[in-house]
Amino acid sequence: MDNWVRVAPLEELPDGRGVRVEALGHRVAVFRLGTDVFALADRCSHAEASLAEGDVFDDEVECPRHGAAFDLATGEARTLPASQPQQKYEVKITGGDVYLALQEAS
Protein backbone atom coordinates (compact mmCIF):
# COMPACT_ATOMS: atom_id res chain seq x y z
CA MET A 1 0.00 0.00 0.00
CA ASP A 2 1.25 3.47 -0.83
CA ASN A 3 1.95 5.97 1.90
CA TRP A 4 1.73 9.62 1.03
CA VAL A 5 4.83 11.21 2.53
CA ARG A 6 5.01 14.97 2.88
CA VAL A 7 8.21 16.39 1.38
CA ALA A 8 8.06 20.18 1.74
CA PRO A 9 5.93 23.18 0.83
CA LEU A 10 6.05 23.73 -2.93
CA GLU A 11 7.65 27.17 -2.66
CA GLU A 12 10.54 25.80 -0.62
CA LEU A 13 11.64 23.50 -3.43
CA PRO A 14 14.16 25.20 -5.73
CA ASP A 15 12.70 25.88 -9.16
CA GLY A 16 14.36 24.13 -12.10
CA ARG A 17 16.61 21.98 -9.94
CA GLY A 18 16.51 18.72 -8.07
CA VAL A 19 16.62 17.90 -4.39
CA ARG A 20 17.30 14.54 -2.84
CA VAL A 21 14.71 13.15 -0.46
CA GLU A 22 15.19 10.08 1.71
CA ALA A 23 12.14 8.44 3.24
CA LEU A 24 10.89 4.93 4.04
CA GLY A 25 14.07 3.41 2.62
CA HIS A 26 13.75 5.20 -0.73
CA ARG A 27 16.13 7.77 -2.16
CA VAL A 28 14.17 10.02 -4.46
CA ALA A 29 15.17 12.94 -6.68
CA VAL A 30 12.39 15.54 -6.63
CA PHE A 31 12.28 18.21 -9.33
CA ARG A 32 10.15 21.31 -9.38
CA LEU A 33 9.41 23.09 -12.65
CA GLY A 34 7.20 26.05 -11.79
CA THR A 35 4.06 24.52 -10.32
CA ASP A 36 4.81 20.98 -11.55
CA VAL A 37 6.73 18.49 -9.46
CA PHE A 38 8.29 15.26 -10.71
CA ALA A 39 9.96 12.47 -8.77
CA LEU A 40 12.33 9.77 -9.99
CA ALA A 41 14.56 7.29 -8.21
CA ASP A 42 17.74 9.20 -7.32
CA ARG A 43 20.30 6.55 -8.32
CA CYS A 44 20.93 6.69 -12.05
CA SER A 45 20.10 3.35 -13.66
CA HIS A 46 23.41 3.47 -15.48
CA ALA A 47 26.08 4.01 -12.81
CA GLU A 48 24.31 5.08 -9.64
CA ALA A 49 25.16 8.78 -9.71
CA SER A 50 22.69 11.08 -7.97
CA LEU A 51 20.17 12.53 -10.44
CA ALA A 52 19.17 15.19 -7.92
CA GLU A 53 22.54 16.79 -8.67
CA GLY A 54 21.89 16.74 -12.41
CA ASP A 55 20.83 19.66 -14.55
CA VAL A 56 17.30 20.03 -15.83
CA PHE A 57 16.76 20.89 -19.48
CA ASP A 58 13.11 21.42 -20.51
CA ASP A 59 11.42 18.16 -19.58
CA GLU A 60 14.47 16.03 -18.86
CA VAL A 61 17.18 15.64 -16.27
CA GLU A 62 20.78 15.02 -17.26
CA CYS A 63 22.86 12.73 -15.08
CA PRO A 64 25.83 14.70 -13.72
CA ARG A 65 28.25 11.81 -14.11
CA HIS A 66 27.84 10.53 -17.67
CA GLY A 67 25.19 12.71 -19.27
CA ALA A 68 22.37 10.16 -19.58
CA ALA A 69 19.03 11.97 -19.94
CA PHE A 70 15.72 10.85 -18.46
CA ASP A 71 12.20 12.02 -19.13
CA LEU A 72 11.06 13.72 -15.92
CA ALA A 73 7.43 12.73 -16.37
CA THR A 74 7.89 9.07 -17.28
CA GLY A 75 11.42 8.13 -16.17
CA GLU A 76 12.18 6.88 -19.69
CA ALA A 77 15.88 6.80 -20.63
CA ARG A 78 16.25 9.14 -23.59
CA THR A 79 19.96 8.78 -24.30
CA LEU A 80 22.79 6.39 -23.76
CA PRO A 81 24.70 5.50 -21.65
CA ALA A 82 21.52 4.68 -19.72
CA SER A 83 19.31 2.05 -21.27
CA GLN A 84 16.98 1.29 -18.36
CA PRO A 85 14.24 3.67 -17.21
CA GLN A 86 14.28 5.29 -13.78
CA GLN A 87 11.59 4.28 -11.34
CA LYS A 88 8.99 7.01 -11.22
CA TYR A 89 7.08 8.10 -8.12
CA GLU A 90 3.59 9.54 -7.96
CA VAL A 91 3.43 13.10 -6.66
CA LYS A 92 0.51 15.12 -5.39
CA ILE A 93 0.31 18.72 -4.26
CA THR A 94 -2.26 19.40 -1.58
CA GLY A 95 -2.64 22.65 0.31
CA GLY A 96 0.64 23.92 -1.09
CA ASP A 97 2.56 20.89 0.21
CA VAL A 98 4.24 18.27 -1.95
CA TYR A 99 3.59 14.59 -1.19
CA LEU A 100 5.29 11.47 -2.56
CA ALA A 101 3.68 8.05 -2.89
CA LEU A 102 6.11 5.58 -1.32
CA GLN A 103 5.74 1.93 -0.56
CA GLU A 104 7.28 0.74 2.64
CA ALA A 105 10.62 -0.72 1.51
CA SER A 106 10.81 -4.38 2.50
Next chain:
Amino acid sequence: MRSLDQTTVERAAETAPSWLGDLRQNGFRYFDKLSMPTGSEEEWRYVNLDFELSDFGVPDVAGIPLVTDTDFSELTEYAGIARLIDGFVVDAFCDAPGVTLAKLATQAEAMDSLLEQSVGQMIPADVDIFAAAHRAFATDALVVEVSNGAVVDRPIIVDIQTTQAGTVSFPHLIVVMGVNAEASFIVSMRSPDGQRTVVVPQIELSVADGARLNLVSSQNWGNETTAVMHQRMTLGRDSTGRLGEIGLGAQMGRLDLDIDLVGNGSSSELVGLYFGDGEQVFDYRVVVNHHGKNTRSDVFLKGAVEDEAESVFTGLLKIWPDATRTSTFETNRNLVLSDGAKAHSVPNLEILCDDVVCGHGSTVGPLEEEHMYYLMSRGLSRERAQRVLIRGFFDEMIQRMPVSGLEDQVRAAVTDKFVSAQAEGRV
Protein backbone atom coordinates in the same frame (compact mmCIF):
# COMPACT_ATOMS: atom_id res chain seq x y z
CA MET B 1 34.11 56.40 5.38
CA ARG B 2 37.63 57.49 6.08
CA SER B 3 40.08 58.38 3.38
CA LEU B 4 43.42 56.66 2.93
CA ASP B 5 45.65 59.33 4.45
CA GLN B 6 47.93 60.16 7.37
CA THR B 7 45.06 61.47 9.53
CA THR B 8 43.27 58.13 9.41
CA VAL B 9 46.41 56.31 10.48
CA GLU B 10 47.08 58.75 13.29
CA ARG B 11 43.52 58.65 14.53
CA ALA B 12 43.58 54.85 14.61
CA ALA B 13 46.90 54.93 16.47
CA GLU B 14 45.40 57.02 19.30
CA THR B 15 43.34 54.14 20.64
CA ALA B 16 45.60 51.25 19.62
CA PRO B 17 48.51 49.77 21.60
CA SER B 18 51.82 51.35 20.63
CA TRP B 19 53.16 48.31 18.74
CA LEU B 20 50.12 48.45 16.50
CA GLY B 21 50.44 52.17 15.97
CA ASP B 22 54.04 51.63 14.85
CA LEU B 23 53.01 48.89 12.41
CA ARG B 24 50.40 51.21 10.91
CA GLN B 25 52.81 54.12 10.56
CA ASN B 26 55.31 51.83 8.90
CA GLY B 27 52.66 50.53 6.49
CA PHE B 28 51.66 54.08 5.66
CA ARG B 29 55.24 55.03 4.78
CA TYR B 30 55.26 52.30 2.12
CA PHE B 31 51.76 53.17 1.00
CA ASP B 32 52.88 56.73 0.44
CA LYS B 33 55.95 55.65 -1.51
CA LEU B 34 54.51 52.86 -3.67
CA SER B 35 52.25 53.47 -6.63
CA MET B 36 49.54 51.47 -8.32
CA PRO B 37 50.83 48.80 -10.70
CA THR B 38 50.72 50.03 -14.27
CA GLY B 39 51.03 46.68 -15.99
CA SER B 40 54.67 47.18 -16.93
CA GLU B 41 55.79 45.23 -13.83
CA GLU B 42 56.34 41.53 -14.46
CA GLU B 43 54.09 40.57 -11.53
CA TRP B 44 51.22 42.65 -12.84
CA ARG B 45 51.65 42.34 -16.59
CA TYR B 46 48.33 40.65 -17.26
CA VAL B 47 46.20 42.88 -15.06
CA ASN B 48 44.71 46.23 -15.89
CA LEU B 49 43.93 48.31 -12.81
CA ASP B 50 42.27 51.53 -13.89
CA PHE B 51 41.66 53.08 -10.49
CA GLU B 52 43.51 54.56 -7.55
CA LEU B 53 43.12 53.07 -4.09
CA SER B 54 42.53 56.59 -2.76
CA ASP B 55 39.32 56.78 -4.83
CA PHE B 56 37.89 54.48 -2.18
CA GLY B 57 37.33 54.95 1.54
CA VAL B 58 37.77 52.66 4.52
CA PRO B 59 34.39 51.74 6.13
CA ASP B 60 33.77 53.23 9.59
CA VAL B 61 31.61 50.37 10.75
CA ALA B 62 30.57 46.94 9.55
CA GLY B 63 27.63 47.04 7.15
CA ILE B 64 24.53 44.88 7.14
CA PRO B 65 25.32 41.20 6.49
CA LEU B 66 24.33 39.95 3.06
CA VAL B 67 21.17 37.95 2.71
CA THR B 68 22.39 34.57 1.68
CA ASP B 69 20.93 31.56 0.02
CA THR B 70 23.58 29.33 1.54
CA ASP B 71 23.19 28.93 5.23
CA PHE B 72 26.54 27.80 6.58
CA SER B 73 24.93 25.72 9.28
CA GLU B 74 23.68 23.46 6.49
CA LEU B 75 27.03 23.13 4.78
CA THR B 76 28.68 20.98 7.34
CA GLU B 77 28.93 20.35 11.06
CA TYR B 78 31.25 23.06 12.29
CA ALA B 79 33.23 23.73 15.42
CA GLY B 80 33.15 27.49 15.16
CA ILE B 81 32.10 30.35 12.93
CA ALA B 82 33.45 33.85 12.48
CA ARG B 83 32.07 36.67 10.40
CA LEU B 84 34.28 39.44 9.00
CA ILE B 85 32.17 42.18 7.48
CA ASP B 86 33.83 45.11 5.71
CA GLY B 87 37.06 44.28 7.51
CA PHE B 88 35.49 44.13 10.99
CA VAL B 89 35.14 40.97 13.03
CA VAL B 90 31.47 41.15 14.01
CA ASP B 91 30.98 37.69 15.31
CA ALA B 92 33.30 34.89 16.35
CA PHE B 93 32.75 31.81 18.39
CA CYS B 94 34.25 28.35 18.64
CA ASP B 95 33.30 25.72 21.18
CA ALA B 96 36.19 23.34 20.50
CA PRO B 97 38.64 23.01 23.41
CA GLY B 98 42.09 24.47 22.76
CA VAL B 99 40.94 27.17 20.34
CA THR B 100 41.38 30.84 21.23
CA LEU B 101 39.85 33.61 19.15
CA ALA B 102 41.24 37.12 19.46
CA LYS B 103 39.81 40.22 17.82
CA LEU B 104 42.24 43.04 17.20
CA ALA B 105 39.77 45.94 17.31
CA THR B 106 37.98 45.05 20.53
CA GLN B 107 40.39 42.84 22.48
CA ALA B 108 43.70 44.61 21.92
CA GLU B 109 44.23 45.02 25.69
CA ALA B 110 43.02 41.65 26.89
CA MET B 111 44.82 39.61 24.23
CA ASP B 112 47.78 41.87 23.77
CA SER B 113 50.57 39.30 23.74
CA LEU B 114 48.86 36.87 21.32
CA LEU B 115 47.94 39.72 18.99
CA GLU B 116 51.33 41.38 19.15
CA GLN B 117 53.05 38.11 18.31
CA SER B 118 50.83 37.33 15.35
CA VAL B 119 49.69 40.52 13.62
CA GLY B 120 51.92 41.83 10.87
CA GLN B 121 54.48 39.04 11.14
CA MET B 122 54.27 37.14 7.88
CA ILE B 123 53.24 39.29 4.93
CA PRO B 124 55.65 42.22 4.50
CA ALA B 125 54.11 45.66 3.99
CA ASP B 126 56.38 46.45 1.06
CA VAL B 127 55.31 43.65 -1.34
CA ASP B 128 52.99 46.02 -3.16
CA ILE B 129 50.76 49.00 -2.52
CA PHE B 130 47.90 46.74 -1.50
CA ALA B 131 49.88 45.05 1.27
CA ALA B 132 51.11 48.45 2.44
CA ALA B 133 47.56 49.81 2.52
CA HIS B 134 46.46 46.74 4.43
CA ARG B 135 49.10 47.28 7.08
CA ALA B 136 48.27 50.97 7.40
CA PHE B 137 44.47 50.90 7.26
CA ALA B 138 43.21 47.46 8.30
CA THR B 139 40.52 48.09 10.88
CA ASP B 140 40.52 44.71 12.59
CA ALA B 141 41.96 41.20 12.48
CA LEU B 142 40.87 37.80 13.67
CA VAL B 143 43.52 35.60 15.24
CA VAL B 144 42.64 31.93 15.69
CA GLU B 145 45.08 30.11 17.89
CA VAL B 146 44.93 26.33 18.14
CA SER B 147 46.96 25.30 21.15
CA ASN B 148 49.66 22.62 21.23
CA GLY B 149 48.25 19.16 20.66
CA ALA B 150 44.65 20.34 20.25
CA VAL B 151 42.68 18.47 17.59
CA VAL B 152 39.59 20.21 16.24
CA ASP B 153 37.53 17.55 14.51
CA ARG B 154 35.06 19.80 12.69
CA PRO B 155 35.90 22.76 10.46
CA ILE B 156 35.90 26.39 11.58
CA ILE B 157 34.01 28.60 9.15
CA VAL B 158 35.15 32.12 8.34
CA ASP B 159 32.61 34.18 6.42
CA ILE B 160 34.19 37.26 4.84
CA GLN B 161 31.90 39.84 3.26
CA THR B 162 32.22 43.24 1.66
CA THR B 163 28.91 45.08 1.70
CA GLN B 164 29.44 48.83 1.19
CA ALA B 165 29.78 50.39 -2.26
CA GLY B 166 32.73 52.71 -2.81
CA THR B 167 34.82 51.18 -0.04
CA VAL B 168 38.12 49.41 0.18
CA SER B 169 38.20 46.94 3.06
CA PHE B 170 40.95 44.87 4.60
CA PRO B 171 39.74 41.57 6.09
CA HIS B 172 42.51 39.85 8.01
CA LEU B 173 42.61 36.26 9.20
CA ILE B 174 45.55 34.83 11.11
CA VAL B 175 45.75 31.19 12.08
CA VAL B 176 48.37 30.07 14.57
CA MET B 177 48.65 26.30 14.81
CA GLY B 178 50.49 25.03 17.88
CA VAL B 179 52.80 22.01 17.97
CA ASN B 180 50.96 18.86 16.82
CA ALA B 181 47.69 20.76 16.57
CA GLU B 182 45.14 19.86 13.93
CA ALA B 183 42.34 22.01 12.48
CA SER B 184 40.37 22.71 9.31
CA PHE B 185 38.96 25.96 7.98
CA ILE B 186 36.46 26.97 5.33
CA VAL B 187 36.87 30.60 4.28
CA SER B 188 34.07 31.98 2.16
CA MET B 189 34.40 35.41 0.56
CA ARG B 190 31.66 37.38 -1.13
CA SER B 191 30.15 40.75 -2.00
CA PRO B 192 26.98 41.78 -3.82
CA ASP B 193 26.84 42.16 -7.60
CA GLY B 194 26.59 45.65 -9.04
CA GLN B 195 28.53 47.46 -6.29
CA ARG B 196 31.96 48.85 -7.02
CA THR B 197 34.25 47.74 -4.18
CA VAL B 198 37.86 46.88 -3.58
CA VAL B 199 38.85 44.26 -1.06
CA VAL B 200 42.34 43.38 0.09
CA PRO B 201 42.18 40.27 2.27
CA GLN B 202 45.16 38.77 4.04
CA ILE B 203 45.34 35.22 5.33
CA GLU B 204 48.39 34.26 7.36
CA LEU B 205 48.89 30.68 8.41
CA SER B 206 51.60 29.67 10.80
CA VAL B 207 51.90 25.92 11.26
CA ALA B 208 54.20 24.73 14.04
CA ASP B 209 56.13 21.43 14.22
CA GLY B 210 54.01 18.36 13.61
CA ALA B 211 50.80 20.35 13.13
CA ARG B 212 48.26 19.69 10.41
CA LEU B 213 46.24 22.46 8.80
CA ASN B 214 43.54 22.14 6.13
CA LEU B 215 42.03 25.27 4.64
CA VAL B 216 39.75 25.93 1.69
CA SER B 217 39.09 29.48 0.59
CA SER B 218 36.44 30.35 -1.92
CA GLN B 219 36.41 33.74 -3.65
CA ASN B 220 32.88 34.46 -4.73
CA TRP B 221 32.94 38.23 -4.99
CA GLY B 222 30.40 40.30 -6.89
CA ASN B 223 30.90 41.32 -10.50
CA GLU B 224 32.22 44.81 -9.68
CA THR B 225 34.61 43.83 -6.91
CA THR B 226 38.35 43.97 -7.36
CA ALA B 227 39.97 41.55 -4.92
CA VAL B 228 43.68 41.43 -4.25
CA MET B 229 44.41 38.75 -1.73
CA HIS B 230 47.69 37.92 -0.05
CA GLN B 231 48.06 34.58 1.61
CA ARG B 232 51.10 33.06 3.23
CA MET B 233 51.75 29.80 5.02
CA THR B 234 54.89 28.78 6.90
CA LEU B 235 55.41 25.18 7.90
CA GLY B 236 57.47 23.81 10.79
CA ARG B 237 59.19 20.45 11.08
CA ASP B 238 57.09 17.45 9.95
CA SER B 239 54.01 19.61 9.62
CA THR B 240 51.45 19.47 6.83
CA GLY B 241 49.49 22.28 5.22
CA ARG B 242 46.81 21.49 2.67
CA LEU B 243 45.14 24.37 0.88
CA GLY B 244 42.23 24.60 -1.52
CA GLU B 245 41.63 27.74 -3.58
CA ILE B 246 38.41 28.36 -5.45
CA GLY B 247 37.93 31.36 -7.74
CA LEU B 248 34.44 31.89 -9.13
CA GLY B 249 33.39 35.48 -8.65
CA ALA B 250 35.06 38.91 -8.97
CA GLN B 251 35.64 41.54 -11.59
CA MET B 252 39.31 40.92 -10.99
CA GLY B 253 40.41 38.32 -8.48
CA ARG B 254 44.05 38.02 -7.61
CA LEU B 255 45.73 35.61 -5.27
CA ASP B 256 49.32 36.02 -4.13
CA LEU B 257 50.14 32.86 -2.26
CA ASP B 258 53.48 32.07 -0.65
CA ILE B 259 54.18 28.74 0.97
CA ASP B 260 57.37 28.42 3.00
CA LEU B 261 58.46 24.92 3.88
CA VAL B 262 60.87 25.87 6.61
CA GLY B 263 61.02 22.81 8.85
CA ASN B 264 62.64 19.55 7.74
CA GLY B 265 60.11 16.97 6.62
CA SER B 266 57.27 19.44 6.13
CA SER B 267 54.84 19.05 3.28
CA SER B 268 52.22 21.13 1.53
CA GLU B 269 49.53 20.54 -1.01
CA LEU B 270 47.59 23.09 -2.98
CA VAL B 271 44.60 22.24 -5.13
CA GLY B 272 42.69 24.96 -6.87
CA LEU B 273 40.16 25.77 -9.51
CA TYR B 274 38.95 28.94 -11.18
CA PHE B 275 36.34 29.57 -13.83
CA GLY B 276 36.07 32.98 -15.48
CA ASP B 277 33.24 34.27 -17.65
CA GLY B 278 32.16 37.67 -18.96
CA GLU B 279 35.17 39.94 -18.61
CA GLN B 280 36.46 38.42 -15.39
CA VAL B 281 40.17 38.21 -14.70
CA PHE B 282 41.69 35.67 -12.34
CA ASP B 283 45.35 36.11 -11.54
CA TYR B 284 46.90 33.37 -9.42
CA ARG B 285 50.50 33.64 -8.30
CA VAL B 286 51.89 30.82 -6.24
CA VAL B 287 55.40 30.70 -4.80
CA VAL B 288 56.57 27.63 -2.93
CA ASN B 289 59.86 28.02 -1.06
CA HIS B 290 61.61 24.84 -0.02
CA HIS B 291 64.03 25.68 2.77
CA GLY B 292 64.03 22.53 4.91
CA LYS B 293 65.38 19.11 3.98
CA ASN B 294 63.09 16.27 2.96
CA THR B 295 60.25 18.64 2.19
CA ARG B 296 57.58 17.91 -0.34
CA SER B 297 54.98 20.02 -2.09
CA ASP B 298 52.38 19.63 -4.75
CA VAL B 299 50.57 22.38 -6.60
CA PHE B 300 47.66 21.46 -8.86
CA LEU B 301 45.36 24.08 -10.32
CA LYS B 302 42.73 23.82 -13.02
CA GLY B 303 40.99 26.70 -14.67
CA ALA B 304 38.55 27.47 -17.44
CA VAL B 305 37.73 30.70 -19.23
CA GLU B 306 34.85 31.59 -21.52
CA ASP B 307 33.54 34.78 -23.18
CA GLU B 308 36.26 37.45 -22.83
CA ALA B 309 37.57 36.20 -19.51
CA GLU B 310 41.26 35.90 -18.79
CA SER B 311 43.19 33.77 -16.34
CA VAL B 312 46.80 33.76 -15.26
CA PHE B 313 48.69 31.13 -13.36
CA THR B 314 52.25 31.97 -12.41
CA GLY B 315 53.94 29.37 -10.29
CA LEU B 316 57.40 29.31 -8.83
CA LEU B 317 58.92 26.34 -7.07
CA LYS B 318 62.09 27.52 -5.44
CA ILE B 319 64.47 25.01 -3.91
CA TRP B 320 66.94 26.76 -1.62
CA PRO B 321 70.57 25.51 -1.31
CA ASP B 322 70.08 23.43 1.85
CA ALA B 323 66.82 21.81 0.81
CA THR B 324 68.19 18.41 -0.09
CA ARG B 325 65.79 15.57 -0.90
CA THR B 326 63.04 17.93 -1.87
CA SER B 327 60.23 16.46 -3.87
CA THR B 328 57.93 18.86 -5.63
CA PHE B 329 55.56 19.15 -8.55
CA GLU B 330 53.31 21.78 -10.05
CA THR B 331 50.57 21.27 -12.58
CA ASN B 332 48.26 23.77 -14.24
CA ARG B 333 45.56 22.79 -16.72
CA ASN B 334 43.41 25.29 -18.55
CA LEU B 335 40.39 25.09 -20.78
CA VAL B 336 39.75 27.94 -23.17
CA LEU B 337 36.10 27.68 -24.16
CA SER B 338 35.51 30.80 -26.28
CA ASP B 339 37.54 32.50 -28.98
CA GLY B 340 37.79 35.73 -26.99
CA ALA B 341 38.99 34.11 -23.76
CA LYS B 342 42.63 33.85 -22.75
CA ALA B 343 44.55 31.66 -20.33
CA HIS B 344 48.20 32.23 -19.44
CA SER B 345 50.20 29.58 -17.66
CA VAL B 346 53.73 30.26 -16.48
CA PRO B 347 55.19 27.52 -14.28
CA ASN B 348 58.77 28.12 -13.13
CA LEU B 349 61.39 26.17 -11.25
CA GLU B 350 64.38 27.65 -9.51
CA ILE B 351 66.65 24.94 -8.16
CA LEU B 352 69.69 25.91 -6.10
CA CYS B 353 70.36 22.44 -4.77
CA ASP B 354 70.99 19.03 -6.32
CA ASP B 355 69.51 15.79 -4.97
CA VAL B 356 65.94 16.91 -5.60
CA VAL B 357 62.95 15.64 -7.59
CA CYS B 358 61.08 18.45 -9.32
CA GLY B 359 58.63 18.67 -12.12
CA HIS B 360 56.06 20.87 -13.74
CA GLY B 361 53.44 20.59 -16.37
CA SER B 362 51.00 22.97 -17.93
CA THR B 363 48.38 22.81 -20.66
CA VAL B 364 46.12 25.36 -22.31
CA GLY B 365 43.53 24.38 -24.88
CA PRO B 366 39.91 23.73 -25.80
CA LEU B 367 37.92 20.62 -24.87
CA GLU B 368 39.57 17.71 -26.59
CA GLU B 369 37.90 16.68 -29.82
CA GLU B 370 38.85 13.07 -29.24
CA HIS B 371 37.01 12.98 -25.93
CA MET B 372 34.04 14.67 -27.56
CA TYR B 373 34.10 12.12 -30.36
CA TYR B 374 34.15 9.25 -27.87
CA LEU B 375 31.17 10.56 -25.93
CA MET B 376 29.22 11.45 -29.06
CA SER B 377 29.86 7.99 -30.47
CA ARG B 378 28.09 6.74 -27.36
CA GLY B 379 24.98 8.68 -28.24
CA LEU B 380 25.48 11.97 -26.41
CA SER B 381 24.69 15.20 -28.23
CA ARG B 382 27.53 17.66 -28.67
CA GLU B 383 26.20 19.96 -25.91
CA ARG B 384 25.72 17.06 -23.52
CA ALA B 385 29.21 15.76 -24.19
CA GLN B 386 30.68 19.21 -23.47
CA ARG B 387 28.86 19.38 -20.14
CA VAL B 388 30.06 15.93 -19.12
CA LEU B 389 33.66 16.91 -19.88
CA ILE B 390 33.44 20.24 -18.02
CA ARG B 391 31.98 18.58 -14.94
CA GLY B 392 34.59 15.85 -15.03
CA PHE B 393 37.39 18.39 -15.50
CA PHE B 394 36.51 20.29 -12.32
CA ASP B 395 35.24 17.34 -10.32
CA GLU B 396 38.76 16.04 -9.91
CA MET B 397 39.66 19.26 -8.09
CA ILE B 398 36.42 19.43 -6.11
CA GLN B 399 36.95 15.94 -4.78
CA ARG B 400 40.51 16.70 -3.75
CA MET B 401 39.67 19.79 -1.70
CA PRO B 402 41.21 19.35 1.76
CA VAL B 403 38.00 20.30 3.61
CA SER B 404 34.59 19.08 2.52
CA GLY B 405 31.47 21.19 2.73
CA LEU B 406 31.55 23.40 -0.36
CA GLU B 407 31.29 20.62 -2.98
CA ASP B 408 27.64 21.05 -3.97
CA GLN B 409 27.90 24.82 -4.09
CA VAL B 410 31.02 24.77 -6.28
CA ARG B 411 29.69 22.06 -8.57
CA ALA B 412 26.48 24.02 -9.10
CA ALA B 413 28.34 27.30 -9.70
CA VAL B 414 30.67 25.75 -12.25
CA THR B 415 27.87 24.01 -14.14
CA ASP B 416 25.72 27.15 -14.08
CA LYS B 417 28.47 29.23 -15.66
CA PHE B 418 28.92 26.77 -18.47
CA VAL B 419 25.25 25.91 -19.02
CA SER B 420 24.22 29.56 -19.26
CA ALA B 421 27.03 30.30 -21.70
CA GLN B 422 25.99 27.27 -23.72
CA ALA B 423 22.33 28.28 -23.75
CA GLU B 424 23.27 31.72 -25.09
CA GLY B 425 25.70 30.30 -27.64
CA ARG B 426 28.74 31.92 -26.08
CA VAL B 427 30.85 28.75 -26.05
